[in-house]
Amino acid sequence: MPSFDVVSEVDLHEVNNAIDQANREVGTRFDFKGSNARFELKEKESVIMMHAESTFQLQQMTSILHNKLSKRGVDLACLKTENSATQGKEVHQAINLQQGLDTAFSKKLVKLTKESKLKVQAAIQGEKVRITGKKRDDLQQAIALFRETDLELPLQYENFRD
Numbered sequence: 001m002p003s004f005d006v007v008s009e010v011d012l013h014e015v016n017n018a019i020d021q022a023n024r025e026v027g028t029r030f031d032f033k034g035s036n037a038r039f040e041l042k043e044k045e046s047v048i049m050m051h052a053e054s055t056f057q058l059q060q061m062t063s064i065l066h067n068k069l070s071k072r073g074v075d076l077a078c079l080k081t082e083n084s085a086t087q088g089k090e091v092h093q094a095i096n097l098q099q100g101l102d103t104a105f106s107k108k109l110v111k112l113t114k115e116s117k118l119k120v121q122a123a124i125q126g127e128k129v130r131i132t133g134k135k136r137d138d139l140q141q142a143i144a145l146f147r148e149t150d151l152e153l154p155l156q157y158e159n160f161r162d
Helices: 012-028 055-071 103-115 136-148
Strands: 003-007 038-042 047-052 079-081 085-087 090-097 120-125 128-133 156-161
Touching: 003 136, 012 038, 012 055, 047 055, 055 079, 055 090, 103 120, 103 128, 103 136, 120 136, 128 136, 136 156
Parallel strands: none
Antiparallel strands: 003 128, 003 156, 038 047, 047 090, 079 090, 085 090, 120 128
16 A cells, blocks of 8 residues: 655755855855854754844844755754843844654644545654555645645655655
8 A cells, every 4th residue: 555654854955054154154255254153053952042142143044044954955944943042241032943753743744644635644653644546646636735735844755655
């Protein structure tokens, strides 16, 4: 029976490369000379920390980071920006990388497949949703349905088995 998995993952290696490029650009730009502006990636928590001297610099750094991430093929919809906080002379801001499907979003995908009346079944398996059907065409219709629907997370379709 054909099946595939719906996941939402971010390639942390590409994110790390984009942060390195963004740090290099911040280090060479004239408006950041002499400041201690930098990006840090905390891989265990999947958080990008931005440090700067003012909120204006944080805004500039955000646009640099978005540019570098989009060039590396990372979907910007997986980023969730937190509020900035001041600590001494430094302002810092956290950007969370959303990975995996939580149970509420998974239930939403299952409900969407059931309401579509497609001949497929959806089952939640941890941080992924497995879609199974009798025909490959039904699975392709399910993928088209997910792409048409405006979902807040970027989805990837993997482990396609015929």
